[in-house]
Amino acid sequence: MGLKNTGGIKVLFTEAEYKERVRKTKVRMREQGIEVMMSTHPANMNYLTGYDGWSFYVHQCVLVSLDQEEPVWIGRNMDANAAKVTTYLSPDNIRNYADEYVHSPVGKHPIDYVVDVIKEKGWDDKRFGLEMDQFYFTHKTYQILNEKLPSASFADANLLVAMVRQIKSLAEIDMMKKAGKIAEKVMQTGIDELEVGRRECDVAAAISQAQISGTKDIGGDYPAIVPLMPAGKGIDAPHLTWSERRYEKNEPVILELSGCYNRYHAPMARTVYLGEPPQKMVDITKFVVEGLEETLDFIKPGVSCEEVEEKWRNSIAKGELVDASRLGYSFGLNYPPDWGEQTASMRPGDKTVLKENMTFHLIPIIWQEDIGFEMSSAIRITEDGCEEFYNFPRELFNK
């Protein structure tokens, strides 16, 4: 992939691709009457500029203005160095605040500096789009903008950039396929390492090693969610992380793991039984696999998210199974705490119509009394159907 000569050493996509993303963002901004979009979500900052770094524990943002071609990156001084090597931006669009602004309860606030840049650019009377329900946009950020930019107005543009991200480019799909290759290795590692008597943390450690190392040809990145591996009595608590407990005989273990390549994900869930599985689990597996395969056959451009969920629900009803949560969600490029995109969910009421190169993680979760079961599929919508990002047996594993 072409890198900008004068730019970063780690810029992943062509300058043309970034410019196309910014163009699509500006189209949505015009439609929504927004003149300056302020993105604080790390995935949106990455998407619009290439910026990558574990710096999202301090305030930072990207501004996209209709009256300027390139976005402006604003962050902490020491992170401007990362912006220089990871973004395609000209140096004058990389702006930074001094360290005295960082976590200073009584002193300067990073958003004060953002306000300074906005004023300098002459954008202080514009209509701003803000990501009002994203975790990296605090109420305090809003308060400062609202107080210090009295001539500006503010609109909720919570998912504006995320909606652009929803349809992937071919270069992004390529990243996700590589993440899928890593996911295959990661899941196999998880299954191989699970063993009665081993500590949960040792299995989690081996999985993390596989995620970050990746394959010989595809180096791994940290997934936006740590290995999730509910087991035994905790099987109904899917987001409980591992402990020092040792695996016991005759317990089910769910592995929800992702491969990650350059911040693009390919999540996968499988279930393992440590021992001879009870007939009920074998039956659940059969119905879920059939239901998932019927649903995957049904998926194609033009059908809606709620139709996909209905297909799934009707399909597993034959097995008298009930799945209480949403069937799936849009995913892709992301940072902790989530690899989901929040834009579309396969559940009743979501009328999002599937389009080519949307990407979804279908993850049915079945709980029946003491049994928990997950088996998932991460897919791309193709011209006339869908394809998985990985190739891994759809079965109940037992050890």
Add this chain to the structure above:
Amino acid sequence: MGLKNTGGIKVLFTEAEYKERVRKTKVRMREQGIEVMMSTHPANMNYLTGYDGWSFYVHQCVLVSLDQEEPVWIGRNMDANAAKVTTYLSPDNIRNYADEYVHSPVGKHPIDYVVDVIKEKGWDDKRFGLEMDQFYFTHKTYQILNEKLPSASFADANLLVAMVRQIKSLAEIDMMKKAGKIAEKVMQTGIDELEVGRRECDVAAAISQAQISGTKDIGGDYPAIVPLMPAGKGIDAPHLTWSERRYEKNEPVILELSGCYNRYHAPMARTVYLGEPPQKMVDITKFVVEGLEETLDFIKPGVSCEEVEEKWRNSIAKGELVDASRLGYSFGLNYPPDWGEQTASMRPGDKTVLKENMTFHLIPIIWQEDIGFEMSSAIRITEDGCEEFYNFPRELFNK
């Protein structure tokens, strides 16, 4: 440690300890005129109730009210199961919202459910404390509370619970010492694995494996920050994460890594040179080690954060070194994206007076032209000085 008979299988501290934390929180609430504290920060939720789980990608909170002894945990339905096993709370203080509230752009919002609980409890005319500049408290959350609780009032209590967390109990110090044992193993792994020609991701993978596995006796947890290991030309970009690049001869590598035990951290930074280090790096090491040791000797209860920083700055001035960022910060229990507590920083202007069982990460960062250097120390303030959470050589490593 005593577990509640009727309570969780993973509750870490005694019920008495949690009650003491809540009591201290209520003292601060009374001082600040706050009747109900709403904590959305995952570390505060854990601190007040024991709750642990990777569920902070959806809205959740803990409410502490002056008129009720126990806090109330509110989260997603499937995460209530984790709340049952990790908190000391009575079942009626674990409340949950259905999956249809999750990431639903046009439907219900989780904070609508929080409002329902507040009304049911009769707290809708109270004065609330909110964590207005914490990443897990969005502007949208504020908007909903403000709109749907017209008789309530809202105060910024951004660091109220974090200030209670700042002074650790002996049981917490014990957790951090265990994290320190893991940190020793983790740093040794990083140094051992670094090698010219290896991919950065393979070294990061080995480090992550060591972090999560921990030691034979102390199982590891995921640190709130991934391994940071800026190297070579990227040495001045401390939050740039690893890539598939292979290490080259004659480059410096900074390792900033933490051990983590039950969400408690012990961060450590060391610098490695791949080859024979230039004299300048040897000199920097000497001055930083001397400066750090002089500063550690100076630290004791009663001195202020800014005095510590001044001591450090004067000390390294002999080596004509300049450190542009803050020298250190309070740390402890935390979740991604940060292990810092935001409450106190060792830098000019911070008048926080050190007290016994405060815990700080002192992490000087030196950049000079093409050279980067870090060496850190994670300490507890003792009765008459300070002690480190780990025992690891303070030197420049070369391989």
